[in-house]
Structure formats: C-alpha cells, structure tokens
Amino acid sequence: MKIIMLHGKGNCGKTSTLNIVLNLLLQNGATAINSGITYYPNRKGIPGDSFDFKAFLKYKNKTVAIYSEGDRSRAIINHINQSASYDVLVCAANSSFSKPLSQLKPSDVLYPKTVATLKGEIWKYNFDDADKILQQI
Numbered sequence: 291m292k293i294i295m296l297h298g299k300g301n302c303g304k305t306s307t308l309n310i311v312l313n314l315l316l317q318n319g320a321t322a323i324n325s326g327i328t329y330y331p332n333r334k335g336i337p338g339d340s341f342d343f344k345a346f347l348k349y350k351n352k353t354v355a356i357y358s359e360g361d362r363s364r365a366i367i368n369h370i371n372q373s374a375s376y377d378v379l380v381c382a383a384n385s386s387f388s389k390p391l392s393q394l395k396p397s398d399v400l401y402p403k404t405v406a407t408l409k410g411e412i413w414k415y416n417f418d419d420a421d422k423i424l425q426q427i
Contacts (some may be wrong), residue, residue: 291373294426295378295395296419298403301362303416304382305342307403308358310420311380312345315427320349326349330359344369352377354427366390399426 296304312327327345345356355373356365359365360382370393373379383390394400401423 291376292378292426293370293398294378294401294423295394295398296360296380296382296401296403297385297391298382298405299385302313302403302405303412303419304360304384304403305358306352306412307342307416307423308356308359308380308382309343310416311423312356314420314424315347315349315354318349318424320347320354322346323348323353337364345371346376352427354378354380357381361386363387363389367393379380380423401426 296307297341322345325348327343330342342359343356344358347354347356353376353377355369355378357366357369357379359369361384366381366383366387367390369381370379370390391400401419403420406412406415
C-alpha cells in the first residue's frame, strides 16, 4: 500500500483539502466501494465542505482509502492498519504527531500542507495541494 500523508498544523486546511481530493476523484470517475463514503457522527455535509470523513473508492483500477481525520494520532495509525489491503491510502496528520510518521515507508509520500498567509489564498492553496495529491494516486 502506498500512503500519501497530508501533513500540517491544526486548522491549516488538511480536511478541506482532502474533501477537494474526494470531489476531484468522484468527478474523474472514481466510484464508491465497500462502505463507500461516510461522514463522521454528528456531522452532515457534502464533499467540498470541511467535515471529517472516510471514503473507499475504486479509481483507475486502484483501490483508494481516504481518511481526513488527522488530529488524533492513534486514529491515524488505526486507519493505516485498517487500509492495508488498499492500493493507496490518502490521510491527514497533524504535524505535532511523530507516531504516524513512523508508519511511512521510503516509497510513501509525505506532503506538507501549504498554508496561506492571506485569507483570500486559502482555497487556492487547498485546490493546488489537492491537485498535487491527485497526481500521486
């Protein structure tokens, strides 16, 4: 399994960026498999909103798992372990955690979240980061 980990400080746009990745995958022919797309309890939203979610997809003959929850170290490690049968795992990780980073292999991708300095740049950077992640899948 290849891991693509979006890495950054809390509230820097990791979840929003992974929602964009999910939207782009669906727009480019990905289909939900297994348990599909699930938003975490007490959250309602649509792709593109900044709600934590998990998604299991088929995309270009690859199985892809996405977990946006990146603010609990143990949960990230559990997601990595639970996704071992998938071709690709895309996940978020808060930069204050070291244990999730220890799960990465040299062939995995640690992608640093681009942080906007101006409020008007937030979505531009989120879309740019999402596009770069999509190219890695």
